[in-house]
Amino acid sequence: MVGFVWKLHTVVSVYSCYFSSVADSIRSMGHFHIPAQTVQAEQLIKKSRFIAVIGQAADAQASHQFIASIRARYPDAGHVCWAFIAGEPGNTTAVSCSDDGEPAGTAGKPMLNVLRHSALGEVVAVVVRYFGGVKLGTGGLVRAYAGGVSELLKTLPTTLKVERTALTLRCPYPLEDVLRRTLERYDTEITALNYQQAIQLECLCPADQVHALLLQLNDAGRGQISFETVVDGA
Numbered sequence: 165m166v167g168f169v170w171k172l173h174t175v176v177s178v179y180s181c182y183f184s185s186v187a188d189s190i191r192s193m194g195h196f197h198i199p200a201q202t203v204q205a206e207q208l209i210k211k212s213r214f215i216a217v218i219g220q221a222a223d224a225q226a227s228h229q230f231i232a233s234i235r236a237r238y239p240d241a242g243h244v245c246w247a248f249i250a251g252e253p254g255n256t257t258a259v260s261c262s263d264d265g266e267p268a269g270t271a272g273k274p275m276l277n278v279l280r281h282s283a284l285g286e287v288v289a290v291v292v293r294y295f296g297g298v299k300l301g302t303g304g305l306v307r308a309y310a311g312g313v314s315e316l317l318k319t320l321p322t323t324l325k326v327e328r329t330a331l332t333l334r335c336p337y338p339l340e341d342v343l344r345r346t347l348e349r350y351d352t353e354i355t356a357l358n359y360q361q362a363i364q365l366e367c368l369c370p371a372d373q374v375h376a377l378l379l380q381l382n383d384a385g386r387g388q389i390s391f392e393t394v395v396d397g398a
Contacts, residue, residue, distance in 0.1 A: 195372070196252050198286040200321040207315075209308050211296025215241075216312035218289045218320055224250040224258060227288040234290045242295045245309060247276035248288035252327070255285070266293075266309075270302050274310035282317055285325065289313045327371040328353075333381070334362050335389040342384050350377040 202219035217234055221227040227248035235244045247261035259280075261272030275289050291312050300308060331352075335343050340363055347354065347365075350373045356366035369377055381389045 195324055195326050195370070196283070196285045197322040198284060198325045200323040203316055203320050205312070205316045205319070207312060208296075210298040210300060210304070212298065212300065212308070213294040213296065214308055214312050215292040215294075216289065216316045217292075218287065218313065218316050220286050221248060221250060221288045222286050224248070224260065226250070227260075230288045231290055234292065238292045240294075241292045243271070243293040244290060245271035245275065245293070246288065246290045247272050247279055247313075249276075249279050249285060250288075252285040253280075253283050266305055267302055270305035271309040274306045275313045278310050278313045278317070284317075284322065289316075328368040329371045329374050330355075331367050331369055331374070332392040333365045333367065333389060334391070335365075335385060336362055339363075339385050339388060343381070343389065346377070346380055346384055350380070352377065 199218060199220040202217065204215065204217045206213065206215045208214075215238065219230055221230050227250050231244070231246045231248075234246075235241075238244065243264045243266050245262060245264045245266060248259065249255060250258040250260075259276060261276040263269070263271040263273075271291065275291060279287055279289060291309050293308075333343065343363070343365065344354075347367060347369075350369060352367045352369040352373070354365060354367045358364040378391065381391070
């Protein structure tokens, strides 16, 4: 975890320049769809049995656990090929795939390409193959693995994931109403409230709204509202 502590400045122009330089990472996060449940389908291609499974996994570790569970379910399979995107769509660092013994580039990569074009995040796909005695060739394998994932995605229920950033806000008592009204306007959930020398409030704000929320708080509070936030780091 990488922690950031930022103070809102009374000079708006100074604040805006300073905040914009560190808020881009938060502002880039947002909403995306993820699998709502695990789905499975099977097809027979030239006597080879292909079993495709797609599910949700929040990170690389969860993806590998999902893959291991499928491998354990089919211990005698000839190949258990897989691909995953462990994070938001478009993430290029938290992706991986495997041909699991199939000719290089004929299984895992085609599966990953399908996932990348699905606009889904936190998604893992596994295709199990039982060889039927007839070789499919490289083109046939690519079509079988990519096609299995593509067809299964058509039946996959999804849900919208809203990335939220945790904030701790502090303000003088006379600004409590202003603070609450502003948070409500930006769909920010209050999770804890403490009345000390000043009001300390913990909340969860949609990540793509943090930049606008903090600018609005600075304006509305005339620099008297301070905040802390923690953003996940590598």
